Amino acid sequence: MDVKVKKGRSIQQGEDEMGLRKGPWSAEEDTILVNHVTTHGDRRWNSVARCTGLKRTGKSCRLRWLNYLRPDVRRGNITLQEQIMILDLHSRWGNRWSKIAQHLPGRTDNEIKNYWRTRVIKQAKQLKCDVNSKEFKDALRYVWMPRLIERIHPPSETYCPTRISPSQLGPNPSACADGVPVHHQHGLHGSGSGSGSGTEWLNDIYLDSSGVELQSVSSEQLGHNSNNNVSGLCPGFNNQMFEQGNGGDGDLLEILWNDENIWLMRELCDEHEIIKDSFLA
DNA sequence: AAATCCGCCAACCGCAAGACT
DNA sequence: TAGTCTTGCGGTTGGCGGATT
Secondary structure (H helix, E strand, C coil), X not given: CXXXXXXXCHHHCEECCXXXXXXXCCHHHHHHHHHHHHHHCCCCHHHHHHHHCCCCCHHHXXXXXXXHHCCCCCCCCCCHHHHHHHHHHHHHHCCCXXXXXXXXXXXXHHHHHHHHHHHHHHHHHHCCCCCCCHHHHHHHHHHHHHHHHHHHCCHHHHCCHHHCCHHHHCCCHHHCCCCCCXXXXXXXXXXXCCCCCCCEEEEEEXXXXXXXXXXXXXXXXXXXXXXXXXXXXXXXXXXXXXXXXXXXXXXXXXXXXXXXXXXXXXXXXXXXXXXXXXXXX
């Protein structure tokens, strides 16, 4: 049996004034507990503690069994799919860890809680916003989850400009057939000196599998004003700016979304020049 | 090589609700 | 019905160990 005994609250290992042990479980204790639960079942934890002679509380026995010894406990890194599940379920239920854990076979509420605290709250700090704020929830929904989805499904199968409404794209959006994956790349169209000139626009170019351009969306169409910043948004789009601590190409991150659940992730440098645009399915 | 920092995660705690007597 | 016990949940702590300085 793979038993870790090095980690944990070893400073408290020993017995308290009641003769109860605290801190990490030893291999011997684990064996005793497993043997007992296997033959008598995982109920009446105080009686488990008494009958086994373990100098542990019933609570401690229960926790050790549920979080570590249970045969169906799944160990190892949280997968991308599991991360998406956690983010999605947390957006619905909040800190209902045990409820969330029920939808992730083999994962414990403790593990999910730890994941949330170490990864998600850290991310909120990097974005300089409260983990319960609307801004951060939007960032999770419109940035993080799509990024995870992207990592599972390559962009060529993910980006689909047919999800952009006709009113946002201008004429002939139907050039992309429903459900047909298209490739997405970025490029500069037009002319001018770039930053600040207001004459050069960064376009999103959609290509079908043969490389034929299907639809271009200029930054102007998406609401950029002549200073090439983001203050002039197109109607129907909300936006939210974030400062990126790290992890991205740009210093600023802008998320745009509309009521049709169409979103755009945009990375900008300090001068608000666009470094990268991504439509997210 | 030593010191410090920091992420990870096992395990503890307090509280609330349900079960039992 | 009231008191006690048990279970389950969410929040928090703090040591380990790898990374960085």
